[in-house]
Amino acid sequence: MSPAVAIAAAYAVVGGGILLYLRRIRRRLREVEADMQAMDRERPAPAEALTIR
Amino acid sequence: MRAQPWVGGAAVVLLAVGLYIGLVVSPPDVFQRDYVRIMYMHVPSAFVAYLAVATVFVTSILYLWRGRDAYDHVAHGAGELATLFTAVALGSGMIWGKAVWGTWWTWDARLVTTAVLFLIYVGYLLIRELAEDRRRGARLAAVVGIIGALDVPVIHYSVVWFRTLHQPPSIARGDIQMAPPMIVALVINLVAFVFIYAYLLLVRLRLERLEAARAGADLPA
Numbered sequence: 001m002s003p004a005v006a007i008a009a010a011y012a013v014v015g016g017g018i019l020l021y022l023r024r025i026r027r028r029l030r031e032v033e034a035d036m037q038a039m040d041r042e043r044p045a046p047a048e049a050l051t052i053r
Numbered sequence: 054m055r056a057q058p059w060v061g062g063a064a065v066v067l068l069a070v071g072l073y074i075g076l077v078v079s080p081p082d083v084f085q086r087d088y089v090r091i092m093y094m095h096v097p098s099a100f101v102a103y104l105a106v107a108t109v110f111v112t113s114i115l116y117l118w119r120g121r122d123a124y125d126h127v128a129h130g131a132g133e134l135a136t137l138f139t140a141v142a143l144g145s146g147m148i149w150g151k152a153v154w155g156t157w158w159t160w161d162a163r164l165v166t167t168a169v170l171f172l173i174y175v176g177y178l179l180i181r182e183l184a185e186d187r188r189r190g191a192r193l194a195a196v197v198g199i200i201g202a203l204d205v206p207v208i209h210y211s212v213v214w215f216r217t218l219h220q221p222p223s224i225a226r227g228d229i230q231m232a233p234p235m236i237v238a239l240v241i242n243l244v245a246f247v248f249i250y251a252y253l254l255l256v257r258l259r260l261e262r263l264e265a266a267r268a269g270a271d272l273p274a
Contacts, residue, residue: 003087006152007076010091013144014098018249021137025256032263039270 057255064248071242079234091149093238097246098142099167103205104250105135106170109177110202113195122265125191128198129181130257134250136174143167154218162211163219166204173201 001009075093082089108131116124146164147157158164177197184190212221231239 001148001152003090003152006088006148007090010145010148011094013148014094014141017137017141017144018253021133022253022256025253025260029256029260029263032260032267035267036263036270039267 057252057259060248060255061252064245064252067241067245067248071238071245074234074241075238079238080232082235085153088149088152089235091145091152092235093242095142095145095149096239097242098138098145100243101246101250102135102138102142102170103209104247105131105138106174106198106202106205108254109135109198113198117192117195117199125195126258126261126265127254128195129191130254130261132174132177132181132194132198133257134253136171136178138250139167139171139174143171159218161218162215163208163217166208166211170201170204170208173197173204177201 071093075090079090079093081087109128112124112128112131115121116128143164146167150159150164151157177194180194180197181190184193211217212219
């Protein structure tokens, strides 16, 4: 294995591992944020707002 | 002011500087030639794995003692990062081993104890994933995280206690056996990796808090 190939492979393993983990966490974060927003929209309006209307 | 973007920005800048010095400025090693540049990714990965395990150790003790979910959230995130960084340290080490020793793997004390740490933390994550009662799973995982952390001193001193193929520490107390540009590159990359770890942990904690809030909102009133 030439030095260039070995260095590229080792750096790709480390960098790739970190980036894959970050991508997975960000995707889960987006999903949870979307769920929270959907729950906020589905929540009924407070009683005071109905009285005013 | 949120720390997350600043920590992420500092990590990117430090990593860019560290990579430039490590790949361009620092000289090749007399024996290993350019293969030595793998050290600038491999050693920081292993160091951050130790740091993540230390975080799990401290926060697991605090969780078992105080029972606060906040400690468990940090332990869970750090446990994932301990697994990740142990895996990439093993992967980059195997490539370095193939290039320099001529083999991907050998039953060497340093390699075996590191692989054991990886397996312990895979188990730690599985316990959390498979537990039917979240709190019971968290308590059991905390015990595994504490016991697993005891492997770190064994890994560190394995090259001193046993006759190994893996090299002994190049930076021991009061004795540095490296050229100054190599030390600069290594230290900058070590600091960059600490910032990467802090950034990933902050993102993971945000996810953990939001997931806990969602689980609370799902419960019937």
